[in-house]
Amino acid sequence: MTSTSMRRWSSTVKFLGRHSAFRQADSGSQQMERDQGNSSRWLSWLGILSDPARLRMLRLLQKEELGVGELARAIQMPQSTVSRHLKPLHDGGWVVRRSEGTASMYRMIQEDLPAEANNLWNTTLNQVDLLNTFRNDDDRLREVVNERPSDTRQFFGARAGDWSALRQQLYGGAFTDEALLGLVNPEWTVGDLGCGSGDVSERLSPLVRNVISIDREAAMLDAARNRLSHLSNIDFRAGELLALPIDDNSLDAAVLMLVLQHVPDPLDAIKEVARVTRPGGLILLVDLVPHDRENYRFTMGHLHMGFDQVEAASWAEKVDGTLIYRRLHPDTQGQGPVLFAASIWL
Incomplete structure (x- = not known):
């Protein structure tokens, strides 16, 4: 979320509120009585729309009817916080509520709003710059909706259950993912660059001939080496991403998993990996899409606020590569921004 934009909008809201109050105070008592209802309603609307959490909630409820838990997962807030915001939204007529069993479902029906509230809502959306936040909310909303069991899924799911249970009983549940990893060439040498604790190296080791794992932090590298000492095809090396201790053209593929956020100039790193x-x-990049978590600069040492497809395409072009970029499906149980995977084929 752009904090400057939100501060500007909140200041505007407060100014409008004061302006309305001054007008009310300066009017005669008869005029004040006549306008009191409208002024009170106008100030209430301004108060509702001055909160960024309520803006995000209303925007999603305009798209989809949602329960409290679903809305909480979509905007990554506690259910108690969402419930607290829903009360004034419902009391103020911004959302409608219906019961579904023991659950309450909420929806914003813009056509039912008073014309003035409708205009204020549209103005707010146009004035507040929350593009990245809104896009991430939309991604999570799709996942939340997709997780719902539809009538069709329930119908066929009940009849497919016997086969699913039998397959689980005979073969377990992990074989499909492992089988799909067979698409990786077993003769490859793969670099896990910025390997950290070695999670990626550990997963790659059974699938390829060799893994070269690089990290600049000696303590992190030692911990990974000790933890994965039973895997003989992992070569741990200390080194910088901008000066890799690897010969030219030595890797068949390279993985940079959540690394570029910590690199001052990602293009320099990608040129070195190339x-x-x-x-x-192949160079596989996994990192954050553009987001609003400015605190990550201080709590996690991030130097960037995510990367979009245009930026990834410029990297690929500079190393004469072909880009395949896709946003990854967000885990609705996760609390961080949405991730992307960018494959650069050289």
């Missing part, structure tokens, strides 16, 4: 990756090889 140097050590053979022609026809």
Whole structure:
């Protein structure tokens, strides 16, 4: 969320509120009585729309009817916070509520709003710059809706359950994901660059011939080396991402998992990775899409606020690569921003 934009909008709201109050005080008593209802309603609307959480909630409820838990997962807030915001929204007529069993479902029906409230809502959306926040909310909303069991899924799911249970009983539940990993060439040498605790290296090790794991932090590298000492095909090396201790064209593929946020100039890093990756090889980048978590700069040492497809395409172009970029489906139980995966084929 753009804090400057929100501060500007909140200041505007407060100014309008004061202005309305001054007008009320300066009027005669008869005029004040006549306008009191309208002024009170106008001030109430301004108060509702001055809160960014309520803006996000209303925007999603305009798109989809949601329960409290669903809305909480979509905007990554506690259910208690969402419930607290829903009360004034419902009391003020911004959302309608219906019961579904023991649950309450909420929806914003813009056509039912008074014309003045409708205009204020549209003005607010146009004035507040929350594009990245809104887009991430939309991604999570799709996942929340997709998690709902539809009538069709329930109908066929009940009849497919016997087969699913039998397959689970015979083969377990993990074989599908592992089988799909067979698409990775077992002869490859793969670089896990910025390997950290070695999670990616651990997953790659059974699938490829060799893994070269690089990290600049000696303590992190030692911990990964000790934890994965039973895996003989992982070569741990200390080194910087901008000066990799790897010969030219040595890798068939390279993985940078949540690394670029910590690099001052990501393009410099990608050029260095391209140097050590053979022609026809693959660079896989997994990182954050543009987001509003400015506190990550201080709590996690991030130097960037995410990367979009346009920026990733410029990296690919500079190393004569072909880009495949996709936003990853967000885990509705997660609390961080949405991630992307960008494959650069050299």
